[in-house]
Amino acid sequence: MATPVLEIIDLKKTYKRGWRAKPVHALKGVSFKIEPGVITGFLGANGAGKTTTIKCLLELSLKDSGRIFYFGHEGLTNEAKSKIGFLPERPYFYDYLTGREFLRFYGKISNRLKASDLDQRVSDLLKRVGLAHAGDRQLRSYSKGMLQRVGIAQALIHRPEFIILDEPQTGLDPDGRFEVREIIRETASEGTAVFFSSHLLPDAEQLCDDLVIYKQGEMIYNGATSKLLQQAESGFQLTFGTQQVAEAKTLQELNAKIDEIRKQGAEIREIKPKRLSLEEIFINMGFDAKPDNAQRAVDTRAGANR
Amino acid sequence: MNYMKSIATIGINTYREVIRDRILYGIVVFALLLIGLSIVLGGLSFAEQAKISADFGFAGIQIGASILSIFVGSTLVAKEIDKQTILTLLARPITRTQFVLGKFVGLLLTILTVMVGLAAVLAGLLLFLGLSITPNFAIALYGVVLEALVLVACTLMFGVISRPIMTVLFASSVFLIGHWVSSLEGLMKMKSIASDPTFLVGRQLAKFVPNLERFNWRSAPIYNLEVPGTDLITATVYAFGWMIIFLALTSFIFRRRDFV
Known part of the structure; x- marks a missing residue:
């Protein structure tokens, strides 16, 4: 059996907003695994703890307790990070950069691509996400759908083995949703594990091999979509x-x-x-x-x- | 090697961000106006036009660099957090310390670029007014650079714990107190107030603020004063010491920050 790209064991996270506020138990000891090359949908109502989980596993939020293994090793090292791509929910990007500069920046900072390959990779990705015509325009002139697509491109720029997309289809029109779905499918077919949170259940049903379902900070299902x-x-x-x-x-x-x-x-x-x-x-x-x-x-x- | 490369990449991106920001040009125009004002003010004096113009010119560069350090520095980290661009950045193989250092390097690069431009304008002006450009000219500018090193690091530190407006307030206070510390030291020698409790408290508090007047060599090129090499070395060590303290504190605080 292949090593899971991600394994979370008993992850807990509590937030406290303000000195006298009651603590909010955002994650109450969740555990699940993500296998390589598999598309895993991450479902749950608003406030169920999906984004908190994603932030904890990328150490953008610091967990209270629990263990997280990346590619079989505990802890988020820079080596593990270089194999992960990430698109946050409602992404904002450096709007003073052009699409090409933006992807070059993320490619460089990922420390995984040779400088000689970077330009070619940027051009290929712009083409793949349908933005070849807009690569030299500043991001401030992009539409929402274009920003989402360039955001997915930045998550893929360094050929990650595992990508995390937080509600990648939110706010997109049907064409945009279809395009994002196709990109996810294509990425997974190349062997990349995809973990994406969504409220669009018909899309999740069509796309996902596995599902992780949350309810109020607890994991209530982790398994094959077909089984469910x-x-x-x-x-x-x-x-x-x-x-x-x-x-x-x-x-x-x-x-x-x-x-x-x-x-x-x-x-x-x-x-x-x-x-x-x-x-x-x-x-x-x-x-x-x-x-x-x-x-x-x-x-x-x-x-x-x- | 990758460690420095990542800092450089973030630094260059920050440089690009500030260079493409309109606020920078506002500050540059303001500094140019101050330098331009130096001609007008110099013209009011019969004998010392060049010296007065030089004095105001250097002040223009210093104020320009300080405004850039404080006003742009105050929003550097806050903007990344507000727009959530920090999320995609920190998900990459970089540490939070590298992020802070990259921001620091980027803003410093911008300040240096602006300073080179303003210094060229001032040099041309002084040559026009008949003042020769000596190595002291570079020493005076070096002092402004050292002050910017400390101010940018200090502003970044406040920037990770407070909102931009408060950051501007805190950093401006450090700037003002930093320039008054020397006067405070002079006052300490006056016996009449040396035992005053308020003064004693102020004296202790002043130890936690860098003395920015140590980098003030602006009169050297004007009056052809000699700046001892030891002064340059100790001031450099002093500036780097404060810079390291501020950056270490920034990194310490930033590493514990939750991005909710």
């Missing part, structure tokens, strides 16, 4: 004849239904598993804070842990 979706499957739906619909709870029941429909001489048009989308599962986990979702959330958690 499978657990929420509740049978099959058949469409036959002239848009008639039948349902079957088990595979045996489905076969029996098929035989019955065929005997009737009707044509089967579609058979699909009846399952909840990630968005529905997420809501069932109680993120919308409706009291009647509490039991369903417990059920789903129990299923996830089986």
Whole structure:
């Protein structure tokens, strides 16, 4: 088994705003792993602790306790940092730099690229994120989508083995979201592990191999996306004849239904598993804070842990 | 090697940031106006026009360098934190100390660039007024550089613990007290106030502020005074000592900072 690019064990973080304020337990002992070359989605409601986790693992915020291993070694050394790319939430960049200067700056500071390769790498990345035409313009003239794309390019400039993207699709139009999704997919296909937080659940469902789900500072799911979706499957739906619909709870029941429909001489048009989308599962986990979702959330958690 | 390279990269980026900032040009115009004013004021004197112009000219360069150190220095770190550009930077293989040193180097480079430009203008003016340019001219400028070293480091230190407006206030206080420390030392010799409690407290507090008058050699080129080599060496050591103390404190505080 390959060494995880990141392993967090029992991470805790408490904030105290002001001298007399009550401490806020942002992270209550979370543990999870990220495997190499895998796209991992990081989900949770606002304030669940996603950004705090990201900041703690990059030592932008100092953890209270817990252990963090990067590429099998404990502690964030400069060597580990040179293998990590990062795009923060709502990024602001040095707007007095041109796109090209900006990427050159991050390439240089990453200490991983030869000076002779840097210009070529910058040009390639600008092209890849669709900004080849705007490389010599100052960032202050970029649109939000362009800034997000150049931000992703800075995270990738040094060919990292692991990238962390904090809500990379926030505020983008559908085209922008699609482009970011494609870049993430392409990056992972080159063997880079991608860890990204998002509120866009359909995108996470499409993209992510694994998921880490938080609720109020606690990790409530860490595992394959497919496993979570499978657990929420509740049978099959058949469409036959002239848009008639039948349902079957088990595979045996489905076969029996098929035989019955065929005997009737009707044509089967579609058979699909009846399952909840990630968005529905997420809501069932109680993120919308409706009291009647509490039991369903417990059920789903129990299923996830089986 | 990589350690210094990273500091240089951040320094060059900071230099680029300040050079492309409009505030710099405001300060440069202000300093040029002061130098220009020196001709007008010099013209009021019949005998000493060149000397008065030189005096005001050097003051213009010193004030320009100090304003740059304090006003630009106060926002250097705060801007990175407010705009969150610091997050992507510190996620790279650099330490927080390297970040602080890079910012320091960048602003110092900018100040040196501006000073070279202003010094060239002043030199041309003095030559025009018939004053010769001696090595003392460079010594006077060297003093301004040493003062800038201390002021930039001091402003950065306040910049990591307070908002820009407070940083300007604190750093300006150090600038003013730093120039009054010499007068305070002179007062200490007066027996009548030497035992006054307020004065005694002030005397102790003054020990925590660098004496910026130690770098004042601006009258040397005007009156052809000789600046002893030992003065230059001790002042250099003194400036670097304060600079190291301020930068070490900045780094110490900054390493413990949470970016929430």
